[in-house]
Amino acid sequence: MSQAVSYSKYGGPDVLEVIDVPEPHAGEGQVRVAVRAAGLNPFDVKVRRGGYIPNHALPSLQGAEFAGVIDEVGPGVTDWTAGDExxxxxxxxxxxxxxxxxxxRVAAKPAELDWAVAGGIGLVSNTAKRAVDSLDLGPGDTVLVTAAAGGVGVMAVQFATATGATVVGTASEANHEFLRGLGAIPVAYGDGELDRLRAAAPDGYTAALDNIGGDAIRTALELGIPAERINTIADHGAVEELGVQGVGGGRKTAEELAGFARQAADGDLVIPIRGTYHLPDVVAAYRDLETGHGLGKVVLLIP
Ligand SMILES: NC(=O)c1ccc[n+]([C@@H]2O[C@H](COP(=O)([O-])OP(=O)(O)OC[C@H]3O[C@@H](n4cnc5c(N)ncnc54)[C@H](OP(=O)(O)O)[C@@H]3O)[C@@H](O)[C@H]2O)c1
Known part of the structure; x- marks a missing residue:
């Protein structure tokens, strides 16, 4: 038997359990990976709380991204051998x-890349890159990035600054210094946000990348940003109601993932790890994520 995180009813972190499951084996064209790190994402939470995916079957396993060591290759696999990270x-x-x-569905992990980073970089990088590309940003743009300190936000800030655009990011004060280090102009969210955003970019904004939803889209529209240059990954309703874009995570390739990993290993892409937890502490790990605050990723370390 081996261990896996599972839940058999919808709900908060307390419904999570680490259970014994039959040890899986690699079939034709497959590899088995002994997992060392697995990232947590709000998507896991939305699905686990119920209603997000119609007819989501229970009991369910959890987690969409991982890093580890191949320890079994199935028939027909030629590119990988046991021991590959x-x-x-x-x-x-x-x-x-x-x-x-x-x-x-796996890419080589650069040896020098930290396990926690490797286990948490995939989903947020893919999402942020696709979102940034959807706006065709360039040096003439001033882009608002909401929730700029979150897992997707920090990646979006970096992909956006790489286009030459000026980036203004909303975050709580504790995360402002980090965002300045990425080349963004940080602005505190909450009461008075609109005035602070106007002051941060006196010549105005040309685009927005929303990672939080709520009032963010209306704020972006009030700043004069055209709907077609607003992209949200967090407010599906606004896509229908207000005509903004809703480009988020999508088609992934091993080549793309390898690229993100290489950039991270070279220090060209920074992904802060706000917390690591061991498998038996999965409930605490999700309680941390579900505060909705913090810089970067929460990652489970296994074993
Ligand atoms: N559509 C897709 O494909 C897709 C893919 C990935 C994620 N998502 C969604 O995108 C959202 C963000 O995901 P994530 O992984 O980045 O989440 P995360 O890592 O949990 O980040 C949440 C961030 O939100 C910030 N925040 C909280 N309240 C805020 C407010 N009122 N204004 C601005 N920032 C605020 C927090 O910053 P402070 O610590 O500074 O408060 C925190 O850094 C989630 O809703 C997720 O489900 C969608």
């Missing part, structure tokens, strides 16, 4: 001792 993605079930995935 990789990172990858799976629909559900990454928070486990072992995952089994098709061989093209």
């Amino acid at each position: 990789v990172l990858g993605w799976i629909g559900r079930g990454a928070q486990a001792e072992f995952v089994v995935v098709p061989e093209d």
Whole structure:
């Protein structure tokens, strides 16, 4: 048997359990990975709380991204051997001792890349890159990034600054210094936010990347940003109602993932780890994530 994070009823972090499951094995074209780190994402939470995915079957495993060491290769696998360090993605079930995935769902992990970073970089990078690309940003742009200190936000800030755009990011004061270090202009959210945003970019804004929802889209519209240059990953309703874009995470490739990992290993992409927890402490890990505050990623370390 091996261990995996599971839940058998919808709810908050307390419904999570670490259970024994039959040890999986690699079939044709598959690799088995002994997981060392697995990132947490708000997506896991939305699904676990129920109603987000119609007919989501219970009991369910949890976790969509992982890094670890290949310890079994199935028939027909030619690109990988046991002992290779990789990172990858799976629909559900990454928070486990072992995952089994098709061989093209893993990418080589640079040896110098920290395990926690490797286990938490995939989903947020893919999402942020696709969102930034959707706005076709360039040096003439001033872009508002909301929730700029979150997992997706810090990646969006970096991909946006790389286009030459001026980036203004909302975050709580504690995270302002970090955002300045990435080249962004930090602005505190909350009461008076609109005035502070206007003061931070006196010549105005040309685009927005929303990672929080709520009032963010209306704020962006009030700043004079055209709806078609606003992208949200957190407010599906606004896409229908207000005509903004809703480009988020999507098609992933091992090549893309390898690129993000290489950039992170070279220090060209920074992903702060706000907390690491061991597998038995998965409830505490999700309580941390579900505060909705903090800089960067929460990651489970396994074993
Ligand atoms: N559509 C997609 O494909 C897709 C993909 C990934 C994520 N998402 C969604 O995108 C959202 C963000 O995900 P994430 O992984 O970045 O979450 P996260 O890592 O939990 O980050 C949340 C961030 O929100 C900030 N925040 C809280 N209240 C705020 C407010 N009122 N204004 C501005 N910032 C605020 C916090 O910053 P402080 O610590 O500074 O308060 C924190 O850094 C989630 O809703 C997630 O489900 C969608």
